[in-house]
Amino acid sequence: MSFSAIRQAMLVGRVALRTRVVAPSIRATAWSSRACLSTARAASSPAHMSDTSSEESPTKGRQQNQNGEEDVQHNDSNRRKLSEVLVSEILRAKHSHRWINPVISRDATVKDAITTVIEGGLSAMMVLDSDTKRVTGLLTSRDILRIMAAAIKDGGSDTDILNKPIGDSMTPISQVVFGRPDETVGMLRAIMSKLGIKCIPILSKDGRVEGVLTARDINDFAVSATEKGGKKQYLKDISQRVGLSTNTSMAEPPIYVRATIAMDQQPLFVTIGKAELPHPFKTANGSERDNRLISYSTDPELSEDASFVANVTLPVSKGGASQPFTFLGVADGVGSWREYNVDPREFSHSLMDECRIILAEAAEGYSNGHDALQQVIPPALLMAQAYERVKARNIIGSCTACIALFDSVRHQFHFSNLGDSGLILLRHIDSDVAGSLKRIRNTPRPERQSDLQISFVSQQQLRSFNHPYQLGWTGEDLPPHESSSFKLAKESCNTSLHVRRGDIIIMATDGLFDNVELDEIRAIVLEWEERNGFVRQGDTAAREHRWAMGNSLATFSSETVFELADRLCVRARENSLLRDVDSPFAILAKENDVMWSGGMPDDCTVLALHVVGRNPEDVMGQTNQ
Numbered sequence: 301m302s303f304s305a306i307r308q309a310m311l312v313g314r315v316a317l318r319t320r321v322v323a324p325s326i327r328a329t330a331w332s333s334r335a336c337l338s339t340a341r342a343a344s345s346p347a348h349m350s351d352t353s354s355e356e357s358p359t360k361g362r363q364q365n366q367n368g369e370e371d372v373q374h375n376d377s378n379r380r381k382l383s384e385v386l387v388s389e390i391l392r393a394k395h396s397h398r399w400i401n402p403v404i405s406r407d408a409t410v411k412d413a414i415t416t417v418i419e420g421g422l423s424a425m426m427v428l429d430s431d432t433k434r435v436t437g438l439l440t441s442r443d444i445l446r447i448m449a450a451a452i453k454d455g456g457s458d459t460d461i462l463n464k465p466i467g468d469s470m471t472p473i474s475q476v477v478f479g480r481p482d483e484t485v486g487m488l489r490a491i492m493s494k495l496g497i498k499c500i501p502i503l504s505k506d507g508r509v510e511g512v513l514t515a516r517d518i519n520d521f522a523v524s525a526t527e528k529g530g531k532k533q534y535l536k537d538i539s540q541r542v543g544l545s546t547n548t549s550m551a552e553p554p555i556y557v558r559a560t561i562a563m564d565q566q567p568l569f570v571t572i573g574k575a576e577l578p579h580p581f582k583t584a585n586g587s588e589r590d591n592r593l594i595s596y597s598t599d600p601e602l603s604e605d606a607s608f609v610a611n612v613t614l615p616v617s618k619g620g621a622s623q624p625f626t627f628l629g630v631a632d633g634v635g636s637w638r639e640y641n642v643d644p645r646e647f648s649h650s651l652m653d654e655c656r657i658i659l660a661e662a663a664e665g666y667s668n669g670h671d672a673l674q675q676v677i678p679p680a681l682l683m684a685q686a687y688e689r690v691k692a693r694n695i696i697g698s699c700t701a702c703i704a705l706f707d708s709v710r711h712q713f714h715f716s717n718l719g720d721s722g723l724i725l726l727r728h729i730d731s732d733v734a735g736s737l738k739r740i741r742n743t744p745r746p747e748r749q750s751d752l753q754i755s756f757v758s759q760q761q762l763r764s765f766n767h768p769y770q771l772g773w774t775g776e777d778l779p780p781h782e783s784s785s786f787k788l789a790k791e792s793c794n795t796s797l798h799v800r801r802g803d804i805i806i807m808a809t810d811g812l813f814d815n816v817e818l819d820e821i822r823a824i825v826l827e828w829e830e831r832n833g834f835v836r837q838g839d840t841a842a843r844e845h846r847w848a849m850g851n852s853l854a855t856f857s858s859e860t861v862f863e864l865a866d867r868l869c870v871r872a873r874e875n876s877l878l879r880d881v882d883s884p885f886a887i888l889a890k891e892n893d894v895m896w897s898g899g900m901p902d903d904c905t906v907l908a909l910h911v912v913g914r915n916p917e918d919v920m921g922q923t924n925q
Contacts, residue, residue, distance in 0.1 A: 406428065
C-alpha cells in the first residue's frame with residue numbers, strides 16, 4: 301500500500317472515530333439556535349416526540365398545532381417558538397448550570413455592588429434588609445453607573461464614590477416590575493421592551509423571588525453549548541469577524557441625519573402655550589350643577605388642576621458654569637376630598653406654587669453668590685422638596701403630578717411623573733428612512749400628507765383602574781407598621797428624552813388623555829403646524845432648508861403655540877360631553893369590567909411645547925441660532 305493510501309486510510313479512521321464519539325452528544329443536544337427551539341428526539345419527552353415522516357412535504361416540514369400556529373420541524377424533531385417557552389424552564393436551565401444567589405444588602409456600598417456584579421456575572425440583584433432579610437428593592441448594573449455618574453458630577457473623590465451606599469439609589473420595592481414563572485418568554489420580553497429594562501425578577505405566587513430573568517438568560521437558553529463552542533462554530537460564525545484593521549475608521553453620518561447633527565451644535569429653545577378648563581358642570585363651591593343645560597363652566601379658578609412654568613439660570617454642577625433651564629409641571633387634585641370638607645384645589649395648587657418658589661430661591665441665591673454650591677435641581681428632587689413644604693404647611697389633600705426640566709444646551713427633556721398625568725412627544729419621522737416598523741400603516745405613503753408621529757408616550761402609574769398614584773397628606777404620619785395609600789416623589793417614573801428642533805411636546809392632566817385619542821392629538825398638532833406654516837404638506841426637507849436660511853419662526857411660534865394648547869383643551873371638553881362615542885376612558889373602563897359610556901367630564905390643563913432653534917425674545921435682525 302502506498303504512503304498516500306495509508307495516509308488516506310488513517311484520515312478516514314480518524315474521521316470515523318470522531319464521528320462515533322461526537323454523535324451521542326449531537327443526539328443529546330436539547331436546543332437549536334434558530335428562531336425556534338429544537339428538542340431532539342433522544343432528549344425530549346413523549347409529548348415532544350413526532351411520528352411524522354422525514355420525507356420532505358410541500359410545506360417543508362411545517363405543521364399546524366391545535367391553535368392553528370405553525371410548528372417548524374427540522375431533522376426529524378419538533379421546534380417550539382422561543383416566545384412560547386415558560387419562564388420556569390429558563391430559570392431551571394440557568395440555575396442547574398450555575399447557582400448564584402442574586403442578592404445584596406441594603407447597607408452595601410458601591411464597591412461591594414461592583415464586586416458582586418463582576419464575580420457573580422450578574423445584571424441585577426435583589427436588595428435585602430440586613431435584619432429582616434426581606435426584599436426592599438432592586439439594584440441593576442445600570443443603577444450602579446448612575447450612582448457613580450451622579451457622584452462624579454458632584455465632585456466626589458474616588459473613595460467617596462466607592463463608599464457611597466446603594467440603599468438610596470435602588471429601585472424601591474413598590475416600583476419593581478415582576479414576572480411569574482408560569483408566564484411565557486414572549487410576554488416578559490414584550491414587557492421588558494416596553495419599559496426599557498434588561499432584567500425582571502420572577503415572583504412565585506407565595507411571594508418569593510425565584511430568580512432574576514435577563515436578556516442574556518434568554519439568549520443562553522436558545523443556544524446550546526455545542527453551538528457556542530468548538531472549531532466548526534468558530535470557523536462558521538466567528539473567524540471572519542474577529543479583529544479590526546489598523547485602517548478602521550468611523551463612517552460619515554447618513555445624509556438624512558446630517559442636518560440634525562449640525563443643529564445639535566446649537567442650543568434649542570421652547571415656546572410654551574397653556575390652556576385650562578374646569579369640569580364643565582363645576583360650580584363656584586366645587587359641586588356639580590343639577591341643571592346642566594344653562595352653560596358650561598369656563599373659570600380656570602374652579603379647576604382642581606394646577607401648573608407652573610419657570611425659567612431660571614443655574615449651574616449644571618456644583619461650582620460649574622451656569623445656563624438657562626426651563627421647568628414646568630402639571631398637577632391634578634383629587635376631587636373626592638370634598639367629601640371630607642377639604643378643598644382639593646389647595647393641595648395641587650400649593651405643590652406647583654412651591655415648585656416655583658424653590659426654583660426662584662435657588663436662582664436668586666446663585667445670582668447673589670449666597671450659595672456657591674447650588675446646582676440645577678432634578679425634577680424628582682424638586683417634586684420631593686415641594687411636597688415636604690406642602691406637608692410642613694399642613695395642607696390636606698392629594699394629587700398626581702408631572703414635573704419636567706428642559707436643558708436647552710444638551711437638548712434633553714427630563715421629567716418625573718407620578719400618577720395618570722403625563723406627556724407625549726411628537727416628531728416628524730420619515731418612514732422611508734426609519735423603516736417599516738415606524739411606518740403609519742393605516743394610510744399608504746402616497747396618500748399621507750405627513751409623517752408626524754407619536755415618538756414617545758410617558759408611562760402612567762395606577763394601583764387599579766381610575767386609582768392613580770398620588771402624593772398626599774392627611775395631617776399626620778402613619779405608624780411604621782401601617783402602609784400609606786400615598787406615594788413618594790422618589791417612586792415617580794423618571795425619564796430623559798433627547799429632543800430635536802421641530803419636536804412638539806404635550807404635557808397634560810388626565811382630562812386630555814382620558815377624552816382624546818393619541819391619533820386625534822396628532823391630527824390636531826399637524827393641523828396647527830400646517831395652518832401656521834411650520835410644515836407645509838409634510839415637507840420636512842423644505843422646513844430644514846428654511847432653518848438653514850435662518851428663518852426659525854420662533855417668535856411666530858411663541859405667539860401661536862397658545863392656540864395649540866387651547867385647541868387640545870377645547871377638544872377634550874367637547875369629547876367629554878359626548879354620550880354616543882366612547883372615549884379612551886370609557887374603552888379602558890369596559891376592559892376592566894366597569895360600565896361607562898361616552899366621555900369623561902373632568903378638569904383639563906394642557907401645556908404645549910414647541911422646540912425651536914432660536915430664542916423668541918431675540919431681536920429679529922440678529923443671527924438665528
